[in-house]
Amino acid sequence: MANLQTNFLGIKSPNPFWLASAPPTDREVNVTRAFKAGWGGVVWKTLGEDPHIVNVNGPRYGAVHSNDRRLIGLNNIELITDRPLEVNLREIKAVKKAWPDRAIVVSLMVPCEEQAWKKILPLVEETGADGIELNFGCPHGMSERGMGAAVGQVPEYVEMVARWCKQNTRMPVIVKLTPNITDVRQPARAAKNGGADAVSLINTINSVMGVDLDIMAPSPHIDGKGTHGGYCGPAVKPIALSMVSEIARDPETKDLPISAIGGITTWRDAAEFMAMGAGTVQVCTAAMTYGFKIVEEMKSGLSDWMDEKGYTSVDQFVGRAVPNVTDWQYLNLNYVVKARIDQESCIKCGRCHIVCEDTSHQAIWAEKDGQRHFEVNDAECVGCNLCVSVCPVEDCITMEHLTDGVDQRTGQKINPDYGNWTTHPNNPMRVAAE
Amino acid sequence: MPSDIRGDRLSPAEVESNFADLHPLLSKHEAYVEADRCYFCHDAPCVTACPTGIDIPLFIRQILTDNPSGSAKTILGANILGGMCARVCPTETLCEQVCVRETAEQKPVRIGELQRYATDHLMAAGVHPFERAAPTGKKVAVVGAGPAGVSCAHRLSMHGHDVTIYEAKSKGGGLNEYGIAAYKAVDEFARRELDFVLSIGGIELKTGMALGRDVSLDALVGDYDAVFLGLGLGATNGLGIAGEQLEGVVDAVDFIEDLRQAPALEKVAVGRRVVVIGGGMTAIDAAVQSKLLGAEEVTLVYRRGADRMNASAYEQSLAKEKGVVLRHWARPEKIEAGSDGKAAAISFMKTREEGGKLVDTGEQYELQADMVLKAIGQAFTPAPLKGANTEIALEGGRIKAGADRRTSHPKIWAGGDAVAGGEDLTVAAVEDGKQAALSIHAALTGA
Numbered sequence: 001m002a003n004l005q006t007n008f009l010g011i012k013s014p015n016p017f018w019l020a021s022a023p024p025t026d027r028e029v030n031v032t033r034a035f036k037a038g039w040g041g042v043v044w045k046t047l048g049e050d051p052h053i054v055n056v057n058g059p060r061y062g063a064v065h066s067n068d069r070r071l072i073g074l075n076n077i078e079l080i081t082d083r084p085l086e087v088n089l090r091e092i093k094a095v096k097k098a099w100p101d102r103a104i105v106v107s108l109m110v111p112c113e114e115q116a117w118k119k120i121l122p123l124v125e126e127t128g129a130d131g132i133e134l135n136f137g138c139p140h141g142m143s144e145r146g147m148g149a150a151v152g153q154v155p156e157y158v159e160m161v162a163r164w165c166k167q168n169t170r171m172p173v174i175v176k177l178t179p180n181i182t183d184v185r186q187p188a189r190a191a192k193n194g195g196a197d198a199v200s201l202i203n204t205i206n207s208v209m210g211v212d213l214d215i216m217a218p219s220p221h222i223d224g225k226g227t228h229g230g231y232c233g234p235a236v237k238p239i240a241l242s243m244v245s246e247i248a249r250d251p252e253t254k255d256l257p258i259s260a261i262g263g264i265t266t267w268r269d270a271a272e273f274m275a276m277g278a279g280t281v282q283v284c285t286a287a288m289t290y291g292f293k294i295v296e297e298m299k300s301g302l303s304d305w306m307d308e309k310g311y312t313s314v315d316q317f318v319g320r321a322v323p324n325v326t327d328w329q330y331l332n333l334n335y336v337v338k339a340r341i342d343q344e345s346c347i348k349c350g351r352c353h354i355v356c357e358d359t360s361h362q363a364i365w366a367e368k369d370g371q372r373h374f375e376v377n378d379a380e381c382v383g384c385n386l387c388v389s390v391c392p393v394e395d396c397i398t399m400e401h402l403t404d405g406v407d408q409r410t411g412q413k414i415n416p417d418y419g420n421w422t423t424h425p426n427n428p429m430r431v432a433a434e
Numbered sequence: 435m436p437s438d439i440r441g442d443r444l445s446p447a448e449v450e451s452n453f454a455d456l457h458p459l460l461s462k463h464e465a466y467v468e469a470d471r472c473y474f475c476h477d478a479p480c481v482t483a484c485p486t487g488i489d490i491p492l493f494i495r496q497i498l499t500d501n502p503s504g505s506a507k508t509i510l511g512a513n514i515l516g517g518m519c520a521r522v523c524p525t526e527t528l529c530e531q532v533c534v535r536e537t538a539e540q541k542p543v544r545i546g547e548l549q550r551y552a553t554d555h556l557m558a559a560g561v562h563p564f565e566r567a568a569p570t571g572k573k574v575a576v577v578g579a580g581p582a583g584v585s586c587a588h589r590l591s592m593h594g595h596d597v598t599i600y601e602a603k604s605k606g607g608g609l610n611e612y613g614i615a616a617y618k619a620v621d622e623f624a625r626r627e628l629d630f631v632l633s634i635g636g637i638e639l640k641t642g643m644a645l646g647r648d649v650s651l652d653a654l655v656g657d658y659d660a661v662f663l664g665l666g667l668g669a670t671n672g673l674g675i676a677g678e679q680l681e682g683v684v685d686a687v688d689f690i691e692d693l694r695q696a697p698a699l700e701k702v703a704v705g706r707r708v709v710v711i712g713g714g715m716t717a718i719d720a721a722v723q724s725k726l727l728g729a730e731e732v733t734l735v736y737r738r739g740a741d742r743m744n745a746s747a748y749e750q751s752l753a754k755e756k757g758v759v760l761r762h763w764a765r766p767e768k769i770e771a772g773s774d775g776k777a778a779a780i781s782f783m784k785t786r787e788e789g790g791k792l793v794d795t796g797e798q799y800e801l802q803a804d805m806v807l808k809a810i811g812q813a814f815t816p817a818p819l820k821g822a823n824t825e826i827a828l829e830g831g832r833i834k835a836g837a838d839r840r841t842s843h844p845k846i847w848a849g850g851d852a853v854a855g856g857e858d859l860t861v862a863a864v865e866d867g868k869q870a871a872l873s874i875h876a877a878l879t880g881a
Contacts, residue, residue, distance in 0.1 A: 070470075266499040290474045297495045304504040345463070394463050 041103025137203020204230020267301025443728025580608020
């Protein structure tokens with residue numbers, strides 16, 4: 001069986017599945033339950049200065065559901081821990097002592113003043129925790145007080161605080177980035193410049209989950225008013241994956257270790273983030289949706305997949321997909337595909353036809369010999385993948401790569417050679433081929 | 435009317451189509467759609483309802499996350515005969531009955547079919563999912579290669595013990611091989627599953643070896659470190675009425691066994707008019723299969739009401755769907771011979787319940803029947819246990835065993851139908867075998 005052990009900045013854990021800093025990691029009783037359930041590590045819910053923060057007494061969560069009430073996206077207006085610092089520190093110490101083989105990283109958020117950081121760091125160090133994560137991500141509440149996303153959105157602040165921490169503790173420093181920014185590479189580079197050992201991302205995304213049309217207020221609402229919260233869960237995974245890939249392939253940060261966060265719900269999500277460069281993954285919404293036991297599926301799935309692929313340790317596939325992320329201009333323009341509909345598995349719903357007809361290239365016929373029958377017209381198909389995306393049946397529509405002959409749509413011979421926009425004759429800024 | 439019992443009532447093609455898989459394997463798409471309905475409940479009711487305690491939410495989620503082999507391992511770790519149980523378990527009265535989707539929509543997640551999807555996937559890969567622990571040097575004898583015995587042997591082997599199974603019949607599998615309706619276990623599934631289970635190694639299967647005839651309990655107790663008895667039920671109950679000895683009156687168990695072992699199903703002899711007596715799964719299996727073989731009229735008669743039948747509502751509706759007539763509240767009184775001296779008719783006394791007791795109404799009726807199938811229960815045969823030096827306590831005519839499946843003899847464990855309180859379910863027998871193995875392992879290693 002594959003070895004799931006990870007070593008992230010020297011922080012060892014029996015598997016790459018950590019619980020992200022959030023309500024599930026707010027107290028000893030939860031973290032102990034999580035470790036019993038098999039989680040490899042936790043990032044303890046963000047500690048702050050005393051007097052401890054005050055959370056709302058109304059709804060803290062909002063959700064996006066599918067029609068059968070599967071939770072697709074969640075948002076929250078939680079703040080950092082609302083328990084006294086001393087209580088958290090005592091519990092962290094106790095848990096670390098009881099579970100020495102599990103990773104315990106402590107999330108921190110104090111005002112942007114060196115003194116505040118200098119004060120809290122030794123207290124955390126004293127617990128025996130393995131590292132710290134600087135929470136530069138929370139988009140609500142704390143950002144209004146000049147912390148969280150308010151810091152994460154200013155690369156100079158990110159660099160400054162990272163440096164203070166590196167100078168004032170021996171613990172590894174992970175900087176948790178906000179996605180509420182235009183170019184996530186900027187704060188990532190800043191974190192690296194400040195000496196941070198790693199970054200973790202993404203924190204939650206600004207969101208309003210819905211509007212209650214009876215009371216004309218955002219939902220959820222507290223006494224008739226609502227506010228934006230942090231969006232997370234399966235729905236945010238693509239955004240997180242993109243941001244992770246940007247940092248993993250940026251020449252300036254490509255060697256910066258990443259702990260990935262954002263909609264990780266199954267072993268496959270985890271494997272994808274790891275292939276995209278993450279050394280560990282942090283999970284929250286999946287646990288908040290199904291309970292801690294969900295980690296069993298993740299561990300067995302990852303392990304079985306590694307066995308199947310012949311990977312014996314996670315290092316063997318971490319980052320393997322990164323070289324295949326590129327810019328649009330380098331995509332092979334000579335690569336031609338056409339949609340193919342498997343008539344055996346087609347249930348004849350007609351959705352491929354109507355989306356192609358109404359919104360794409362009118363490349364799917366709906367009838368043959370007077371019968372309902374869906375087939376691709378190669379002379380019109382641009383290979384866009386929309387039909388595959390909307391087809392309700394797995395693998396019913398696939399894309400066939402044409403390797404010779406003529407593309408009936410363009411009338412051009414299939415060119416087996418790679419050719420991209422940088423050298424394309426239509427590109428006024430093309431570079432001469434060598 | 436002369437008796438008319440014969441084979442070839444239907445063409446081979448008709449019989450083949452009649453006996454096709456009751457629930458064909460789910461396609462990947464169907465499995466995904468169905469798996470997506472599982473809520474991954476906390477302390478899931480389905481798990482509690484499964485005698486073997488399979489982690490059902492986990493295995494379904496593993497299907498959903500495209501890990502059918504991992505899913506199968508979850509299933510087989512709790513129930514090594516999970517493939518057969520997926521086919522024959524009365525899921526409608528076990529896991530699926532308590533599914534929260536049943537509460538929400540009167541439509542449970544099809545747990546049995548998902549279980550089959552996963553286990554078939556793994557078995558098709560042909561790799562045994564478990565490894566044996568280091569050899570312990572201990573030897574255990576298992577009597578009976580039915581679900582209880584095979585489950586016990588497998589778990590013992592996993593723990594590093596060497597196992598010898600003694601089986602009286604010429605093939606292993608027990609009920610799964612001989613007693614299950616053919617359309618529930620097509621393609622020799624019972625044999626393939628047995629091969630799969632034994633492929634873990636460390637288990638020797640000796641067939642044609644009956645306890646009390648070819649090997650004695652004394653000898654087993656002397657030669658092995660522990661003994662597990664998974665004998666099953668060796669005898670069938672009789673009707674105790676006139677005409678029972680007539681030609682054409684058959685034990686349903688024998689009929690089903692002949693059918694399962696027949697090289698060509700269409701050759702199996704069945705009456706033109708068949709009457710089945712009983713209300714359990716065996717009665718339903720015999721009745722339905724008679725119909726599928728081409729019997730013109732098949733009537734199942736049970737002495738009490740539909741709600742008291744051991745066969746589930748699903749099984750009863752399946753029988754009706756296949757054209758079996760179910761009649762309730764009547765007990766057989768006499769089987770009459772025709773001019774050819776063979777069974778020709780059976781007369782019934784109508785019954786009703788009075789203060790919980792079954793009483794006759796005085797009203798009678800008669801059904802034409804050239805074949806009468808008796809399915810009124812099976813009995814344990816304690817004779818093979820008789821040994822000069824071994825003594826095992828019985829209870830209600832079956833072996834007495836504790837929660838750890840240990841009998842009154844310190845070296846002997848027992849499980850399955852041979853044990854008092856047995857549920858006559860494959861899945862319950864598998865659990866017995868597993869629990870006995872764990873108890874034996876603890877006793878042998880002091881663990």
